[in-house]
Amino acid sequence: xxxxxxxxxxxxxxxxxxxAKTFLFQLADDDYITSFRGSEWLGLAPHIEEDVAFSSxxxxxxxHAVLVYQTLEALGEAEADKLAHARPAGERLSSVYLEKPNxxxxxxxxxxxxxxxxxxxxxxxxxxxxxxxxxxxxxxIRPVAAAAEKILMEQPYHLAHWxxxxxxxxxxxxxxxxxxxxRIAEAWREAGDMISFGGHGQTFLENGVTADSEEALQxxxxxxxxxxxxxPAELPLKEAGDxxxxxxxxxxxxxxxxxxxxxxxDREAVW
Amino acid sequence: MEAKKREVLEQVKKVDDPExxxxxVYDLGMVHEVQVEESRAHVTMIPxxxxxxxxxxxxxxxxxxxxxxxxxTGCEVTFSFNEIWxxxxxxxxxxxxxxKHGVAPPPDEYTPGExxxxxxxxxxxxYVSMENVFGPTACRSILYCRSCRNPFEAMKPVIRxxxxxx
Ligand SMILES: [Zn+2]
Numbered sequence: 422x423x424x425x426x427x428x429x430x431x432x433x434x435x436x437x438x439x440x441a442k443t444f445l446f447q448l449a450d451d452d453y454i455t456s457f458r459g460s461e462w463l464g465l466a467p468h469i470e471e472d473v474a475f476s477s478x479x480x481x482x483x484x485h486a487v488l489v490y491q492t493l494e495a496l497g498e499a500e501a502d503k504l505a506h507a508r509p510a511g512e513r514l515s516s517v518y519l520e521k522p523n524x525x526x527x528x529x530x531x532x533x534x535x536x537x538x539x540x541x542x543x544x545x546x547x548x549x550x551x552x553x554x555x556x557x558x559x560x561x562i563r564p565v566a567a568a569a570e571k572i573l574m575e576q577p578y579h580l581a582h583w584x585x586x587x588x589x590x591x592x593x594x595x596x597x598x599x600x601x602x603x604r605i606a607e608a609w610r611e612a613g614d615m616i617s618f619g620g621h622g623q624t625f626l627e628n629g630v631t632a633d634s635e636e637a638l639q640x641x642x643x644x645x646x647x648x649x650x651x652x653p654a655e656l657p658l659k660e661a662g663d664x665x666x667x668x669x670x671x672x673x674x675x676x677x678x679x680x681x682x683x684x685x686x687d688r689e690a691v692w
Numbered sequence: 693m694e695a696k697k698r699e700v701l702e703q704v705k706k707v708d709d710p711e712x713x714x715x716x717v718y719d720l721g722m723v724h725e726v727q728v729e730e731s732r733a734h735v736t737m738i739p740x741x742x743x744x745x746x747x748x749x750x751x752x753x754x755x756x757x758x759x760x761x762x763x764x765t766g767c768e769v770t771f772s773f774n775e776i777w778x779x780x781x782x783x784x785x786x787x788x789x790x791x792k793h794g795v796a797p798p799p800d801e802y803t804p805g806e807x808x809x810x811x812x813x814x815x816x817x818x819y820v821s822m823e824n825v826f827g828p829t830a831c832r833s834i835l836y837c838r839s840c841r842n843p844f845e846a847m848k849p850v851i852r853x854x855x856x857x858x
Binding site: 477478480482483484487488492555558559567568570571572574575577578581582 | 743824850852856
C-alpha cells in the first residue's frame with residue numbers, strides 16, 4: 422500500500438480521507454464521553470490520592486480528544502471546539518457502553534456511583550484504546566499515525582492504573598470480586614460496540630488507516646483482557662445499542678447537555 | 693536571515709512554563725523550530741503531554757514575546773504532533789532549574805509498574821518512593837524522599853510503544 426504522508430495528500434484521496442475521519446471520530450467521541458464520565462467522579466473517588474490520579478487521567482483523556490478533534494479540523498471538519506461540544510447525539514460515533522451513567526443519582530444529587538463499573542469499564546476501554554492506537558500508528562496514513570503515536574506515549578499510564586485496580590480488587594474481598602464479576606457480565610452484554618469499527622473495519626484496513634483487520638484486533642483485545650479478568654471466551658454483545666452506527670440512548674443527550682452547557686451559553690465567547 | 697532567526701529564538705527563550713517560573717519552555721525541550729520569512733516568524737513547538745491545559749497560555753506568551761521585536765509584523769505559533777517530545781529534550785539548564793522548584797527531571801526510561809529511577813531534587817538521594825504516578829498536572833508525578841523526608845515531584849517520562857519501530 423502506498424503511504425499517505427501529509428494532510429494535503431490525504432485531502433486529495435477522498436476514500437482514504439473519509440475512512441480516516443470515521444476512525445478519528447470514533448476515537449475522539451469515545452475519549453470525550455469517557456472524559457465526561459470520569460469528570461463526574463471528581464471528589465467522589467475512593468480516596469484522595471485516587472481522586473488526584475483519576476482527575477489527571479480524565480484531563481489527559483480530554484486532551485487526547487482535543488488532539489484528535491484538531492486533527493479532524495485540519496482535515497476540513499469544523500473547529501475542534503465545535504466538533505467536541507456542538508454536535509448532536511445523532512452525529513456521534515461513541516460507544517453506548519461508554520455513555521452509560523456511572524450509577525444512580527447525578528453529580529449534584531445523591532451520586533451513588535459504582536466504582537466496580539468505573540474500574541471494569543476503564544480497564545476494558547483503555548485496553549481497546551491501546552490496541553486501536555497501535556494499529557493506526559502502524560498504518561500508512563501519516564497524519565492519523567502521528568496522532569496515534571503521540572497519544573500512545575501517554576496512554577500506558579492510564580491503562581496501567583486501571584489494570585492495577587482490577588487486579589487488586591479481584592484479589593481482595595469476596596464482595597469486591599463479586600461486584601467486579603457482575604460488571605464484567607454486564608460488559609459482555611453491552612460493550613460490543615466499543616470494540617467494533619461499526620462496519621468500517623474493511624475500509625479502514627484497505628485504506629491503511631489500520632494495519633490489522635478488525636477481527637484480529639478484537640481477538641487481541643479479548644486475549645489481553647482475559648489474561649487479567651475472569652471473562653467469557655467470546656466477544657461482548659451489543660444489547661444496549663450500537664453507538665458506532667449512531668444508535669444512542671438518552672444517556673448521551675443528558676451527558677452532552679451537561680458537558681456543553683458552558684460552551685452553549687455563549688457560542689461566540691473566546692476561551 | 694540567520695541573524696533574524698537568532699533574534700526570534702532569543703525572544704522565545706524568555707518564555708517560561710506558566711507553572712514553573714525560571715524554567716523556560718526552551719529548556720523543557722518544547723521549541724522545535726523557528727522560521728523567519730521577511731518580517732514574519734513561525735515557531736513550531738512540541739507539547740510535553742497532549743492533555744496539558746497550559747498549551748494555549750504558552751502559545752500566547754511565545755507570540756507576545758516574539759512580537760516585541762520591532763521588525764516583526766506577524767508571528768504564528770503551532771504545536772506539532774509529528775515531533776515527539778522526549779526526556780532527552782530537557783536541557784542541562786532546564787534540569788538545574790527544575791530541581792530548584794523541587795521537581796526532579798524525567799528519568800531516562802520508565803516501564804509502567806516498575807520503580808522509578810529518579811533522585812531527590814533536594815538532597816540527591818536515590819532512596820525515594822512513588823506516592824502517586826498522577827501529580828498536579830499530566831506531566832508530573834508525586835514522590836517522597838525517605839532520606840530528607842521531603843515530598844517532591846518528578847517530570848514523567850513519555851513511553852515508547854514496543855510494537856512501533858522508531
Ligand atoms: Zn531528599
